[in-house]
Amino acid sequence: MPSPSGQHGKITTLHIVIVALSLTMTLGAWLYSKHQLDEQIENRFVADKNRTIGLIADRMSRYEDALWSGVAHVAARQEDTTLEDWRLFSDTLNLEEKYPGVNGIGVIHYVEREDLPEFMALRAAEPREFSIFPDHEHPFLLPITFIEPVSMNGAAVGLDVAHETNRRTALLASRDTGQARITGPIVLVQDSGRTAGFLFYAPFYTGSEPTTLEDRRAQFAGVVYAPFIVRRLVEGLLAKDLRNVHFSIRDEAEVIYNEHNPDDALYDADPMFQETVELDMYGRVWTVDIRTNLAFRAANGSEQPTLILAGGLVIETLVILMLAMLAKSTRFAHDYAHRLTRELREKTEKLEHANAEIEQFVYIASHDLKTPVRGIGFLTDVIEEDLTELIGPLDKHSGLKSQFDMIRQRLNRMNDLTQGIMEYSRVGHLGSVTQTQVPLEALLKDCVSDFNLDPAQVQLTSDVDAITCDAQSFRRVLENLLSNAIRYHPDPDAAQVTVTIHDELDQLRVSVRDNGKGISPEHHEKIFEVFQTLRRSTDPESTGIGLSIVRRAVQRHGFEIKVISSEGNGTEFVFQWPKEHGQSEHQTEKAA
Incomplete structure (x- = not known):
């Protein structure tokens, strides 16, 4: 009869299964770690990419603001703007400090040929020599009348931008649209390096604000403009050696800026990530080619997945040797599985703690x-x-x-x-959920008062009289939905909102419906994303966070919110809400 110790010393089917499962867990941990690391690195690239694109867009927006302030200055002076006026205005802008990258700011007047003598008479009264160049056959002239600082832009004074198609086309597009526009790539006359640049225009008109194309052309008086050298524009964004990505900018077929230089110390011939983004840039399309550099590779290289795999394989080898040598392999396998479980639990707790710290x-x-x-x-x-x-x-x-x-x-x-x-x-964790009862009618009454509504505008139909589970979050959800319904209604005084609550045994079904302009189905998911809004230029300002708060509050109780709407037919938001605190926890665990 075999001894018990001999039986224990054999590698049984159970042992093989345990080893196979352990190996699977090791591979799974390796794959999971690798996936998580790859995802984190990709998210860092996306963040760097979005930061770069955001810096470009934000900087151009700030430059546009400066142009419109110049338009406001010219409009206030009407036709009396003088050389000294413009110099004083330019000084108040403090271009070098507040608008790094801009070469200057100036005024281009629109002059019909028959009005040229009068225009030149005004210029002759100024303490400087002024002439228009070069000659051309167009029926109108677009001379650069003022440009500051003149010390670095003097060569551009008097340049008639009507002589060149690129400059002229963008300026007339600005005139016809009433919006800021930029030219295609040009070489500035004041740029001795003859690198890629462009002009940024904002139009101004005589008389009242024109509303039609015909009015804009008839009242057009000129533009406030700023010349840019693209290289200086980018240098004003963020020093290249402080970024983990390099990029190039292409306007149609012409590359106007390029950092992808093999001679650069940070150039990566095989970038970890590369993406091309098209920017609608004031009437032009800029194609931005963003690639990671060696700094990104150095900051995001990690051997953790490889170490996990190597460590796991070493452990598996040791397990097999120990199973062959030790009689009590079952206890070893149990301890090993328990250890792995504990480690995974500790990692999970660390991740939860990290998420709490981030919030x-x-x-x-x-x-x-x-x-x-x-x-x-x-x-x-x-x-x-x-x-x-x-x-x-x-x-x-x-x-x-x-x-x-x-x-x-x-x-x-x-x-x-x-x-x-x-x-x-x-909108935190379930540990903050309270059981205080809040009467629904009182809650709706508070909302009506807060939003200064007629009580008849909000109707309540409910199977229950009060909300018990997490009443504070329910109040926040209802306030955000009511606020959206009123704020984005074409006529807030005519807005009608119906709140319906059905008792479905262990939970409540809540519906908030309005008679507003509705939401197109393709935007039903977008409206719940943070900082996303369907706001038109004529609509009230919106942060794009309200509906994100609503969804997060509903989801933390284990439910989802859906929107039922189409354009012109109002909007209905439908979601479930727990009746009791314990049931909320159960739903969340089930959803997890």
Whole structure:
């Protein structure tokens, strides 16, 4: 009869199964780790890419703001803008510090040939020599009248941009659309290096604001413009050696900027990631080719997946040897499986802890951003008061008044964004769920009061009288849905919102329906994404966070929210809500 120890010393089918499963877990851990690492690295590239694209778009937007402030200045002066006026205005912009990358800012006048003597008489009265060049046969002229700083742009004074198709076409497009436009690639006359550049135009008109193409052409007086050398524009964004990506910019077939130089110390001949992005840039399409460089490769190289695989294979070898040598292999296999389970649990807990820290960081960062926003708002008020004392009421200075209004609008939007991010991050864990009962009628009454509505605009039909589970989150969900229904209604005074709640045994089915303009089906998923909004230019400002908060609050209870809508037929949001706290936890665990 075999001894028990002999039986224990054999490699049984159970042992083989355990080893196979353990090997599978090792491979699974390796694949999971590799997938997670690859995903993290790709997310870093996406972040770097979005940052680069965002910097380009934001910088051009700031330049556009400067042009429109110049348009406001010219409009305020009408036809009385002088050389000295423009020099003083340019000095207030502080171009070198606030708008790095811009070569200057100037005025181009539209002059019919029969009006040329009068135009030249005005220029002759100025303390400088002025002539228009080169000659051409077009029935109108577009001379650069003023350009500051003249020290670095003097060669461009008097240049008639009508002589060249590229410059002329973009300027006339700006005239006809009433919007800012840029030229295709050109070489600036003031650029001794003869590198790629372009001109940025913003039109101004005589009389009242034109509304039709015919009016714009009839009232067109010229443009405020800024010349750019693309190389300097990019250098003003972010130093190349501080970025983990290099990029090139192509306007149609012409490359106007290129960092993909094999002689560059950070050039990567086989980049880890590469993506091409098309930007609609003021009437032109810029194709941006973004590639990772050696700095990105160095910062994102990791041997962790390989170490996990190698370590796992070593462990498997040891397991097989120990199974052959030790009689008590079952206990070893049990301990080994238990150890792996504990390690996986610890990794999971670390990930949960890291996610909690990230949410806390987002909340704190958003909260801290409110302080400089309030400081900027206070400083704006002080500056406006000081200017009022110096030059009188700003209502008489439409250009300054519009610029202060623009600052306050953007401060309000920044404040709304930070507040939305704080609320989004505070849609926390189920541990914060309370069991306080909140009467539905009182809740709706508060909302009607908060949004200054007629009580008849909001109707409630409910199988229950109060919300018990997580009433605070339910209030936030209802407030956001009601706010959207009223804010984006074509006629808020005619808005009608119906809230219907059905008792479905262990949960509630909630419907919020309005009679607004509706949402096209292709946008039903987009509206729930953070910072996404379908807002038109005439609609109220929106942070794009409200519906994200709604979805997150519903999902943390284990449910989903859906939208039923089409254009012109109103919108209905439908979701489930738990009746009790324990049932909410059960739903979340089931969803997980």
